Amino acid sequence: MTNHYIDFRNSDVILNMGGNVAENHPVSFKWIQAAKDKGAIFIHVDPRFTRTSTKADIFVRLRSGTDIAFLGGMIKYILDHNLYDEFYVKNYTNASFIVNPKYSFEDGLFSGYDPAKRTYDKSTWALEKDEQGIPKRDMTLQDPRCVFQLLKHHYSRYTLEKVSQITGTPVADLEKVYKTYGTTGTPDKAGTVLYAMGWTQHTVGVQNIRAMSIIQTLLGNMGIAGGGVNALRGESNVQGSTDQGLLFHILPGYLPTPRAQWPTLEDYNKTTPSTKDPRSINWWRHRPKYLVSFLKSMFGEKATKENDFGYPWMPKLDPTQDASWLNLFDEMYKGTFTGFFAWGMNPACSSANAGKVRQALAKLDWMVNVNVFDNETGEFWRGPGMDPKKIKTEVFQLPCAAFMEKEGSISNSGRWMQWRYKAANPPGEARPDGDIMYELFKKVRALYEKEKGAFPEPILNLKWDYETDGHFDIHKVAKEINGYDLTTGKLMANFVGLKDDGTTSCGNWLYSASYTEAGNMAARRKKTDPTGLGLYPEWSWCWPLNRRIIYNRASVDLDGNPRDPKRPLLRWDPSGKKWIGDVPDNAVPPMGTNGAYPFIMKPDGVASIFGPGLNDGPFPEHYEPLECPIEKNLMSSQRINPVVKIFEGGPDSFASCDPKYPFVCTTYRVTEHWQTGVLTRWLPWLIEAEPQVFCEMSLELAKLRGIKNGDRVIVETQRGKLEAVAIVTSRLKPFTIAGQTIHQIGVPWHFGWLQPKDGGESANLLTPTVGDPNTMIPESKAFMANVRKLTKQPAKKAVKG
């Protein structure tokens, strides 16, 4: 999140789209209610009428997988009706920047497409620079090649009628949402957007969010109280785990993972983002300091200037390797690797195309399953359709402590790192994850010391001293993450002092300032709120630098005065020459006409309406999901995103516009369960409230298929099927898509065969192996399925012999 849950209360218009906030983030709804109490308008856009919709002032439906069409229509509406914030757009975005003349977009393809490789050569998606290397601009926004005009041109095709034909949302409903959200384009109004997996889990997932980011910058809603683009995270610490480098492509603090083409530290540092524009702070220019400090944290005294601070010991990805989830399990399925730790997860139910994952697990020699409860992953070898005699995988089950049985921090969606304390001892032999990892590595290292092995240096040289009196000490880890001044041994005050000469260490530069000589900042619990905006600067700690709303200098005018006097997030005090309010997104003086731009993490210093960095285009464009109900994309000849990776063969098959699978299907969660239900299916009160997998469908579809409410049905896709109970409801309705009636169904993915016995199977047996071309997040939210009534098998007659 750019903002925080509490900040919802500062909004005038709240849009929840690609998410179901009341059901899946129930406690956060208090802040939506707080905004409503002050007169805010709450909009919910979703294929289904959910518990969230019941509290919406405006609820409208759209077909799963058509969000870019919906949002593209909103961009056009905002531009056509001059609802955008002109000052903001001119000064704080790249709307005025001139684009390379070779950039083009035609019939669904951006310039530079290579159909053989299914990739783009992105060199023409560039901003023009002058002789000094500074981006060229036209502050009148009239130049036909300026971003603003290209944006206008690109979305001119997204007419209300066209959008309605794609999304199935009636024109009047589109207009209602566009008009209402468009009112937040004035400086005294704030609009916020809350999204979740309903936007990300698509083959256009990143561009869904890009489309909304464009809207938020057009309306001047970024960097302000009550605004922002806010991802409702589905797990209490998923923000923290991403920050700490859980994903394959980043080290802690979003430093890129080293690749084979950068064998030395110098090679790596050549990729540091740069700018020649003195007005752009380009904070990423400090990246080399953060990497060296990270390496010092990894290898301690073994990291020296002479050995590139141990950079050669860091694992390197192959030049274009994508080691994300879907590829990982595809490689496991092919037998590329033979060992696997399933740590705090349940891929046999959580992964798209879970049937493939279950088969892949059978290819392993060994698997370690670390979890609070037993799950379908650890027990895959005795699951449905498996023959234990034929499975060689040796499974080790390690019970771990639940959240209240261990101490440590979690970082919530709003980037707050909050310290938690242990409330009870874990049962039996269960231990905290940190203890398990710590001891495990000591054993691995002992083996390497004894038996050597290939490339032992990283393992032998790793600094592994996070213990006190022989026990793993989580505070030592937290301090290491904050970093030390190695010349004094003192904890770093913040990342500004980090160096690239080996005199500082820091496990994660973004978290530097979280645990200082003044103490554990994450453990703070002071409820003072000087701004009155709910920033609570001394409650826990927020990255970066305790800044509660990022890009906050975009909330002030050129002189540093708040543009919205009702919600003054930041104000320049000219006499004291300092900012008052939130921690400023860089403490430079007000921008004036030649000062520093506010978007300090962007190389050009401004928000990117034209975003040249992604793999599938600088502007979001509507493409159909891989599996979709219509033969032709109404926007272009490109039916699907032209750069998605297609997995083919074996368990990977797809069916688009196939009469066998005529219905749009999506997956989701309910309040009562969490993720695959590993934790919640074992809790009697929760399984009592949502006991079995269901399939929600409209009255019209039920009639068509002769299904009654409560009937048992089979939901089936090209990849798998499951039994479910039909919930026939007026909360779903058929869509009219390009003149045809299209039905939508939905299934929750909380269930699995292990527990309870009659709970039903995972909805991910249905979902396809296909991902977004930027992130490879699977497209679990839009695919094609069939649903039919389960007819009872006639009882076998006893044969008398």
Add this chain to the structure above:
Amino acid sequence: MADKSFFIDTTKCTACRGCQIACKQWNKNPGTKTFQKGNHQNPPDLSISTFKLVRFNEVVLPGGEPQWYFFPDQCRHCMSPPCKEVADTKAKGAIIHDEKTGAVIFNPKVKIKSSDFKEIREACPYDIPRYNLNTNIMAKCTMCFDRISEGMLPACVKTCPTGAMSFGDREEMLEKANKRLEEVKGRYPDAMLANPEDVRTIYLLADDPKKYHKFAVAMNPFGITRKMALKHLFKPLNHIRHLVG
């Protein structure tokens, strides 16, 4: 301790069921075996193991759009509890009406005959009392008597994330309910408070009570049976206390 009441604002309820689960947790009530029957409401009804139940009711509004009404059902802790009036004639002390708080409490130490229970249940205008056939004990919401005696909020109120559930001094709750009713009238012209003068669990409903639950408002505020009606003519003196404040 002053006379207490709940105020349940259904316009703020998102049916997260935190209250339903918190109630089970505090009262150590077990989860029961349930099935998905085509409705998210589960367990299907109040029971000896379920004192608080969020009822889900789907309706189609006049314009054709759906609405989904949520009703966190529980004992109303009536000002003049008809259940007690019947119970008093069956087994002394089976139902206690706490003078300080107004809580109506089923005494778990007093056994009730199955036929007597039937009458007690019928007397309740909100269909709240439940009965354990094996132990012959009645059960329902206790107003978290053990918690409120210690100055704590009832478990359901403490858990509610949206502010739909409130608990406090009766006058304060009535004032809050009336104020909120005025606030929502603009958006929900049919909004109403359900029997606010008769009960200590005051619901704010946005629409016709029947769309929430058959027993959202009193089915028969003067009791069901002829015997009950007669009894009302000879109300014990302690009820007069409520009338005069």
